[in-house]
Every structure is written in C-alpha cells, then in structure tokens.
Amino acid sequence: MKKILLITFCICTASYMQAQKQLDLEECRQLALENNKSLKIAEENVRAAQSLSKAAFAQFLPDISAYGSYRYNQKNISLLGEDIHLPIGVLDPSGNFGPGIGPSSRPTPNADGTFTFDDSAINNKFIIVDGKPVPLDAQGNPFDPGKNPENLQWKNHALLPKDAMEFDMHNIFVGGISFAQPIFMGGKIVQLNKIAKSNQAIAEVRVQEKAEELLVNVDEAYWRVVSLESKVQLAKEYRNLVSELDKNMQALQEEGLATKADALKIKVKLNEADVSLTKAENGLNLSRMALNQLCGLPLEEQIELKDANLKESLDLQPAISIEQAWANRPEIKMLTQAGNIAEANSKVMASRFMPTVALTGGYITTNPSAFNGVEKKFNGMFTVGVTAVVPLFHFGEKAHTLNAARTQAVIAKLELEEAKEKIELQIHQNSYRITESLKKQEMTRKNVENAKENLSYAQEGFDAGVITSTDLLMAQTAWLSAESEYLDATVDVKLNNLYLRKSTGNLH
Structure with a gap:
C-alpha cells in the first residue's frame, strides 16, 4: 500500500x-x-x-454598371383624340397643294373674303346665301370653311383611325449597361x-x-x-x-x-x-x-x-x-x-x-421599342459621350x-x-x-x-x-x-x- x-x-x-x-x-x-x-x-x-x-x-x-427596370401603367397612350381624315394630293410647281394621284383641293380665298372650291375635289353640298355659294357640313348646316375647314368633306382622303395611333404601354421594360471613365478630375x-x-x-x-x-x-x-x-x-x-x-x-x-x-x-x-x-x-x-x-x-x-x-x-x-x-x-x-x-x-x-471631365457610354434596350415604329420586343442602341462640369460660383x-x-x-x-x-x-x-x-x-x-x-x-x-x-x-x-x-x-x-x-x- x-x-x-x-x-x-x-x-x-x-x-x-x-x-x-x-x-x-x-x-x-x-x-x-x-x-x-x-x-x-x-x-x-x-x-x-x-x-x-x-x-x-x-x-x-471605369465604373461599369448594369441596370434594369419594369413598370406597369394603368392606361395606354394615344396620339389622337379621334379619327382623322387627311386630304391626299401633291404640291404643284408653285408650291400650292393641288390634285395629284387621287386629286383633292383646298378652298381658295378671294379678295372679298369668299372662297372658291373645286367641286370635283370636295363632297360637300352648297346653298346660295346672299348670292354666294356656301358649303354644307355632314348635318346639312352651312359653315365658313375659313373658320371650320375640318367640316370639308374631301372626295379623296386618307383615314387615320384613333385606334391605329394607340400604343400598348401597360408593361414597360428598360435595361442596359453603362460606364463612366474619369479623364480629368x-x-x-x-x-x-x-x-x-x-x-x-x-x-x-x-x-x-x-x-x-x-x-x-x-x-x-x-x-x-x-x-x-x-x-x-x-x-x-x-x-x-x-x-x-x-x-x-x-x-x-x-x-x-x-x-x-x-x-x-x-x-x-x-x-x-x-x-x-x-x-x-x-x-x-x-x-x-x-x-x-x-x-x-x-x-x-x-x-x-x-x-x-x-x-x-x-x-x-x-x-x-x-x-x-x-x-x-x-x-x-x-x-x-x-x-x-x-x-x-x-x-x-x-x-x-x-473642371471635371469624364467619358460616358453604354447600351440601352427597351420593350416596347420605338426604333422601327412601336414594337412589342426588345431593341436597343449604343451610346458614347463626354461630360464636363465647370464650377462657376459657390x-x-x-x-x-x-x-x-x-x-x-x-x-x-x-x-x-x-x-x-x-x-x-x-x-x-x-x-x-x-x-x-x-x-x-x-x-x-x-x-x-x-x-x-x-x-x-x-x-x-x-x-x-x-x-x-x-x-x-x-x-x-x-x-x-x-x-x-x-x-x-x-x-x-x-x-x-x-x-x-x-x-x-x-x-x-
């Protein structure tokens, strides 16, 4: 022991x-x-x-960045408030708008304040008021074409419907890449x-x-x-x-x-x-x-x-x-x-x-794109530029x-x-x-x-x-x-x- x-x-x-x-x-x-x-x-x-x-x-x-955004819009965009009728014609050698292929005409003002019309170009009806022809609009009411030329009914015209100038802007997509290179700071x-x-x-x-x-x-x-x-x-x-x-x-x-x-x-x-x-x-x-x-x-x-x-x-x-x-x-x-x-x-x-100088540039793409009309697809372009800022007074x-x-x-x-x-x-x-x-x-x-x-x-x-x-x-x-x-x-x-x-x- x-x-x-x-x-x-x-x-x-x-x-x-x-x-x-x-x-x-x-x-x-x-x-x-x-x-x-x-x-x-x-x-x-x-x-x-x-x-x-x-x-x-x-x-x-250089500072290189990528960006993107999406936006939903409640309403579409329309360039016209209503359908529009445009006359069809060409300019004559004097510079006046005259009949061409599919002739049309404008009212010609006279010295006394009246207008002369080419009856073959317009489709309005006329009445005689105080010895002078006065055109009637689509409702049959006389009007002054100098003040209301839109009431003239041309025989040869182009129709621009309001729907054709309305663009779908509900869904907007934007994206791209940008860069900024300082040159002088x-x-x-x-x-x-x-x-x-x-x-x-x-x-x-x-x-x-x-x-x-x-x-x-x-x-x-x-x-x-x-x-x-x-x-x-x-x-x-x-x-x-x-x-x-x-x-x-x-x-x-x-x-x-x-x-x-x-x-x-x-x-x-x-x-x-x-x-x-x-x-x-x-x-x-x-x-x-x-x-x-x-x-x-x-x-x-x-x-x-x-x-x-x-x-x-x-x-x-x-x-x-x-x-x-x-x-x-x-x-x-x-x-x-x-x-x-x-x-x-x-x-x-x-x-x-x-002053400060910088080189900027990049690539931007959008959907809808407006480079070839308004299209529902992505399309873009390259950009390049120079930015200069000169301080003046502070x-x-x-x-x-x-x-x-x-x-x-x-x-x-x-x-x-x-x-x-x-x-x-x-x-x-x-x-x-x-x-x-x-x-x-x-x-x-x-x-x-x-x-x-x-x-x-x-x-x-x-x-x-x-x-x-x-x-x-x-x-x-x-x-x-x-x-x-x-x-x-x-x-x-x-x-x-x-x-x-x-x-x-x-x-x-």
Whole structure:
C-alpha cells in the first residue's frame, strides 16, 4: 500500500513539474505578441486600410454598371383624340397643294373674303346665301370653311383611325449597361490615393505602437514578478532569522536569562514577519496572473521564470542620434503621415475649383421599342459621350474649405515639431535616470554588504551575550531593508534601460 501511494505521489509530482513552464523574457514577449487581442485588432485595421487603398486606386478605372427596370401603367397612350381624315394630293410647281394621284383641293380665298372650291375635289353640298355659294357640313348646316375647314368633306382622303395611333404601354421594360471613365478630375483621385496610402501607413505604425506598449507592459510585469519572487525569498529568510531568535529567547527565558518582555517583543516581530511574507506571496500571485494575462496563458497556470535570481546583467542601450530616434518612433511616423494627409486634403479642396471631365457610354434596350415604329420586343442602341462640369460660383464655400484645409496642414507641421522636441527631452530624461539608477544600485550593493557584516557581528555579539535582542532585531531589519532596496534598484536599472529603448524607438 505504501509503495502504491509513493508511486502515485511521484507521478503527480512529475506531471506537475512537466506542466510548469519555464520562460525567459524573450519567450514571454513572443507569447504576448502572438496572443494579445489589441495587437490583433491593430493588424486587422492594417488589412482594412489595405483594402481601402485598393478601393481608392480603383477610382482611376471605369465604373461599369448594369441596370434594369419594369413598370406597369394603368392606361395606354394615344396620339389622337379621334379619327382623322387627311386630304391626299401633291404640291404643284408653285408650291400650292393641288390634285395629284387621287386629286383633292383646298378652298381658295378671294379678295372679298369668299372662297372658291373645286367641286370635283370636295363632297360637300352648297346653298346660295346672299348670292354666294356656301358649303354644307355632314348635318346639312352651312359653315365658313375659313373658320371650320375640318367640316370639308374631301372626295379623296386618307383615314387615320384613333385606334391605329394607340400604343400598348401597360408593361414597360428598360435595361442596359453603362460606364463612366474619369479623364480629368483636377487631381482629386491622385490625392485621394495618397491619403489612402498614408492611412495604410498609419495603420501599420499603430501595430508597431501597440507592440511597443505591449512589450513595455510585459517587461514591467516580468521584472515585477522576478522582484517579488526575490522579495518572497528574502521575507522567508528574514522570518527564519526571527524564528530562530524567538527560539533562543524562549530558551533564555526558561533559564532566567531573559525577561518575558524580551520574548514577547520577538513574538511581535515574528508575527510582523509572517504578515509581510503573506503580503509578498499574495502580491507575487497577483503579479504572476497579470503576466499570464499579457502572455495569453491561463491565469492560474504556474510558470517559472528563468531570471528568478535577479542579477545585475544589463544590456545598455547603444547611443544613437536624435534624428535616428525620430525616424524610429511610431509617434513621429504617424504625425508625418498625418501631415501628408493634411497636404493632400488641401489639394483635394483646391481641385474643387477645376473642371471635371469624364467619358460616358453604354447600351440601352427597351420593350416596347420605338426604333422601327412601336414594337412589342426588345431593341436597343449604343451610346458614347463626354461630360464636363465647370464650377462657376459657390458664394465662397470652396474658398473657405480650402483655407481650413491649409490651416490643418500648418497645424500638422507644428504638432510634428512639438513631438520631436518632447521626444528629445524624453531621451535625455531617461538617460539621466539610467545614470541615477546605476549609482543607486552601486550604493545599495554596498549597503547590503555593510548590513550583512553588521548582522554577522550582531549575531556573534548576541550569542556571546554582549548585545541585546533589540540590537540584533535592528540589525536584521537593516539587512532586510538593504536587501529590498538593492532589489528595487536593480529592477529600476532594467526598467529605465527599457524606457530609454522605447524613447529611442529601439525596443524590439
């Protein structure tokens, strides 16, 4: 039974050790870059900007569309309100309408206001009124042919029935294909393409910016965990020292060489050490969770950092010129592209004063069609043309928008210059901080050496009975404080070097 339990314990321990990952700083960085959601969003924005850039380039190409429509009409269309009789004849050499094949005639006006008719051409009957012939209409009523020529009944005429001029317009079908090719747009399309390219460049720089922010967060979380692991170990050592002193004081109290007050004082310090250890362990667990979240790992997963024993190794940032730092910083890259966008936008506003020319054309078909009479079938034709639009006057609206765009271009240049000044100041500040942190690290190292030596002498003196427990506690506390300050100073050196790398755009 004992063998079975021992084997089970060994298997569980081995699986736990295998499950616990060992990661260094570069591996944590790589995991964060692969799993961070904000970085993935920035990369998707790059793809969207690339698509928009391609869409802007498509403005140079013709726009081809197909269209179609159907309409139902309640009524038909008729060109005549009633049947019409048209006389048949030809023009004589003098230009008068006279009898031809199937002769007909018009009434000829006389000087006295009467008309002379060719009786062989008309079919009206006449009566004599005041000694003059007056024609009768179909109802036998006299009329004036000068005022009512439609009442003349011609012997030779053509009948245009109303039904023959009525068209079936109940169902109308229209379809076709059209295209429009820009020829000259005042440079607007060129500038819009430049804006799209600049937006794509900004999206790509934002990926760099997000990556740098992520790496800074990962490095800060990584060194925080390393520092807390060291402080937890330090708290355990301090607790062991106080616990050993507590045992010695209890022995001395039992022998009557120490008072109860001395023993209780050590108990208080031991309780304080336990509380400090608990706080350090809780802080370490939370810091590990924060690092796991940045790396895309489960929050409760235990990882072992290869730099758990904090060392003074430091890869100092190599000196680079301010101009090179400006070229590396994503903020400068974005502001430069923003300036390009502002310049291009001012040119777009200026293009609104220029004419636009486009080539248009296509093919259109209808049913009914009217190309060969009105036919109930599809028939169509090709069209081609050139369209030009010349702006004339818009009450200053275009001039004001152009001035606003030029002002935005000036603002973009000023923002770029201001950002360069701030970055230069930031680089100098971080350089001074590294120098300061290195000096602090050297000082705290010496303090640790002195505190260790003081603790050793205090321990020997206490064992020899020449110093009190209070002096030994003070030596232990001083050692703990010196060690903790040295850990903080070492981490500050690494972080200040990180911040200098970021300020020079050399973080990767």
